[in-house]
Amino acid sequence: LDSLTRQTDPSFKVIFVDYGTEGVLKEEIARLVSNYSFCKYVYSNAQYLPWNRAHALNTAIRISEDKFVLTADIDLIFHPDFVATAKSKQDETKVVYFPMAYLSKNAIGDFSDLKQFITSVSGKTTLGFGLIPIEAVMKVRGFDEFYSYWGHEDNDLESRLRLNGMEIEFYDAQVLLYHQWHQKIPDSQLFIPNDWLLLQDDYLNYFRNTIIRNASGD
Numbered sequence: 217l218d219s220l221t222r223q224t225d226p227s228f229k230v231i232f233v234d235y236g237t238e239g240v241l242k243e244e245i246a247r248l249v250s251n252y253s254f255c256k257y258v259y260s261n262a263q264y265l266p267w268n269r270a271h272a273l274n275t276a277i278r279i280s281e282d283k284f285v286l287t288a289d290i291d292l293i294f295h296p297d298f299v300a301t302a303k304s305k306q307d308e309t310k311v312v313y314f315p316m317a318y319l320s321k322n323a324i325g326d327f328s329d330l331k332q333f334i335t336s337v338s339g340k341t342t343l344g345f346g347l348i349p350i351e352a353v354m355k356v357r358g359f360d361e362f363y364s365y366w367g368h369e370d371n372d373l374e375s376r377l378r379l380n381g382m383e384i385e386f387y388d389a390q391v392l393l394y395h396q397w398h399q400k401i402p403d404s405q406l407f408i409p410n411d412w413l414l415l416q417d418d419y420l421n422y423f424r425n426t427i428i429r430n431a432s433g434d
Contacts, residue, residue: 217252219293225300230255231276236262266407270359270369274430277350277358283308286347287370288393292316293330295392302347310383311374312347315339316393323397330394338395340386343370345393352382360429365408368420376427 220230232249234242234257242259249257260275262268277285284306295301298314305312315338323333353359356376363369378384423429 217249217255219296220254220299221252222296223294223299224296225303226254228254228299229280229282231280232257233272233275234259235267235272236260236265238263266364267366268361268364270361270363273369274358274361277353280350283350284347285350285353286345288345291396291398292345293319293394293396295394298392301387301392305347305385305387307383308349308351310385311349311352311377312385312387313340313343313374314345314347314387314393315342315391316345316395317391318395319397321397323394334394337391341371343374346370346374348377349382352377352380356380356427357430357432360423362419362429363416365412367413368416372420375424376429379425380427 217230220228230252232255234245237245246257246259249255258275258279260272262271273287286302302312302314317330317334318336318338319330320333320335323330353373356373359369359373360376363372374384
């Protein structure tokens with residue numbers, strides 16, 4: 217969140233979805249988020265449920281009062297010109313995806329110093345960070361909440377928006393998002409059921425041409 221305090225365009229809002237954190241940690245997160253005037257803390261009562269990024273993003277999309285939403289994760293550092301650039305790309309007929317640079321473990325310093333720590337840059341198959349017209353995503357009933365634990369919800373939504381007539385653009389003029397290094401949690405520690413990820417692959421392929429997902433009103 218600190219990098220968002222240095223945006224050249226300060227007129228934006230953040231909806232921070234806490235997906236079921238419990239106890240003292242929940243209180244600490246809420247207190248931290250309250251330090252940022254542009255940020256709204258939303259708690260999702262999802263204890264003991266599998267991590268579901270689609271559900272978390274849909275929660276924010278439903279309560280947003282703006283015309284566009286930018287999907288993002290908590291482990292990103294934003295270039296000072298990111299908001300201004302994203303706003304310049306707003307188009308109700310288009311979805312714009314942004315690449316991110318992966319940082320090494322020893323990355324330190326402000327944004328101008330971080331370029332030397334880049335290990336790689338995401339390609340056009342990484343679709344987690346998109347500027348999406350809310351009306352367009354609501355027409356297809358949001359991210360498909362079948363996907364849980366990990367994977368596919370972003371690619372699935374991009375495909376459905378494209379099938380529903382939206383133009384897709386991948387912004388590659390410059391990299392404005394940096395992904396902070398963090399230790400990867402093994403699948404075994406995420407308690408993912410056997411073959412669940414393969415089932416999600418099959419689901420993605422089977423419903424590839426089905427644009428509307430999720431029950432009405434969800």
